[in-house]
Amino acid sequence: MSTTATPATQTAEGGEEYLNSMNFRSLIEWFTAEALLSRPEDPLAFVRTVISEKLAQRNGQGQVVGVMQALNRSGNEKDTGFTDMDEEVMTILAAQAGIAIQNAQNHKTALQAQKKVTEVLDIVKAMHSDLGINSLIFTVTHRIQRLVGSDRCSLYLLDKVTNELWTLQGEVDIRIPSNQGICGAVAESGKLINLKNAYEDARFNKYDQKLGYKTSTILALPLHSHKQDVIGVMQLINKTDGIFTPDDEEILTTFLSIAGPILENSPLFLRAKGTGGENELTGRPVSHGKPVTFDPEMNQIQESDGTEDEE
Template identity: 50%
Template sequence: MAVTPEDAADYLSRTNFKSIIELLTAEAILHRSEDPVLFCRTLLDQKIQARGGAAYAPEQATEYVRQCYADASANADENGRIQGKTSSTSGAADVDGLTNRLALLESLIEACRTIATKLDPMEATQAIINQTLKVLLADRATIFTKDPHSNNLILMVAEGARNIRVPIGKGIAGSVAESGVICNIKDAYNDPRFDPSFDRETGYKTKSILCGPIKDQNDNIVGVLQVINKKDDSVFSDLDAEMLTILSTQAGIALKNANLYLQMENSRQKFRSLLDIIAALQSELGTNSLIFTMTQRAPKVVGADRCTIFLVDNDNQELWAMQGEVNIRIPKNAGIAGEVATAGEIVNIPDAYSDTRFNQEVDKKSGYITRSILCMPIKAGKEVVGVIQLLNKDEGPFDEEDEEVMGSFLSIAGPILKSSNLFQSGTGKKAKSDEKSEFPGGSDLSVPTERTKDKAPMMPAFGEDGDEEDDDGGF
């Protein structure tokens, strides 16, 4: 097969071969090896091992050259002369290298064993960080996990804390998540991707950074492991990069197992909450107690933050709910809840602020941030007798499984609510004298009523419309 000059030029350009030659030349000059052929072979072997089995990417060669020049700059004297690094291929050096490598591998095996024992996601994350610091003798380490629902990395700070988000492609961690290539930075302040603002705020000095992708069993990037500052003030070596690749692989396995365990525990808790609600529905609770129980426990079934239950008053073409000591009435066709009550169809909004039906002014007034909304009809047969509205799932948007689980519970709740004294008596207009409220204050259902003309009242529990809800379940 004939190779034309154009074919050759295309290959050299496509593979970035010029940068590979530049790398070998620069490294050979820096190290001044007695056997440059053996040195180049060893150098290339190290680069291949550091890739961890990943395919060659042309931009890697450019990164290698950049790191080489940064290393050369770090070895320059006060006059700017590069002193170089005398390299030897003697047997003694090989023995020392193998001894150090063996010791490092032993510590790596112990680290992997420790990481594998953790099932709780936060414990697994902390174990990965601790063992990475121990193996690589580094000062700090962080784990970013990839949010499957957005183009962000999440820095796991602590359980219950508001985690920090970093856009993929931005900064060092973001660029590694985007490229999937290990990044070994000798001097952080000479890298344009480094953001020094954290150092300025804390007084901490970031010098060297080693950052690698965390991949799952399907080779998909699920996170990033970032290590900062070698404790002896040196830079991270190619061997450190190789160890980071192995640690990242173990981290991917550990995080996957931990997340599966967490999902199993969450499913168990949801199942228990669903059983509790069903038991409450079958008991002799008063209507107030029944709705209060549903409002309190329904969010746990799907991992939601807030819940409101509306009952339908067809006589007045209104939806009715209770907020503290006040009956709240809104037009049956108002807002998202009104749409569900009228059409009898589920409305599942993964991003409230991108949906024109959502009233953003409510969040601005209350300070509550509505992210996702699941609004479902409560039916007795084909008749819509109420609406349940859930806000802000713990992680990501509400999904089909959430709809199915809630649908199972609502199919039982609908007929019971329809047969209740409250619904039969005109949905909140009056109630039997023995139907007392279990809410703080102990009032009956004959309480003051607020009506709105155009939209639901200002309550976050109503999703598109609201001030702060009470802590007793949204009423």
């Protein structure tokens, strides 16, 4: 009496190994749970509907993330083309592939967000170190510029006594009216401004045309004290890869909520209010009345008479 060998996958051990290797077990368990909740009259039709409408290579927002294609069927049935069973297998595989792709994308996004948070914490840590005024402004603006990916970044502090926005460029104190340009609008309203096209906003100073520089996008955000009073403005110009996004707004708002109280108690803020502070390079008081032409949107000194008042 002859016997026919049973394929390995048809034994109990082989079946277990097959289910685990193909990840069908979790899929079957998931369908079982869905069926128990929905109690369909036709389970097979229910499963097909779930696969085609809810899973097949779509992410959580219902957007297609890819296409799976099979060409030139091989085997004994290659002349008859792909069968209904082939379609069902491909549908299941496409669903699993779509989920895997979306998970990978989510993981990449999470890693990028984690990296940005780490960079923000590093900047905050640097602000607590013993930096001079020039070094503090340089560190904050250049690292934020690199973090977000912008062409320029400026930090202004608000002097409520003179109604001016103040910053430092090299050894020169720069003071502009606090109601001027985009920064002035943010200082007055206490709300961020995100411009996709700066030239479409009447508040924008188009002085950049004279310098051959094209300002396209602007993101300006308020800096608040621990009492939530506006004490300054941070402005970024020209996102390097498109427009400033809600993610940019969120990460900068988070940073400024931490940086505001730190800067409020720093020598930099005391100097912005005109209550002291010497030039960290010369050791002499810096004149606040130095006649310069300054473009607040460009954060550039256009000309200076080269003189400095002595006190």
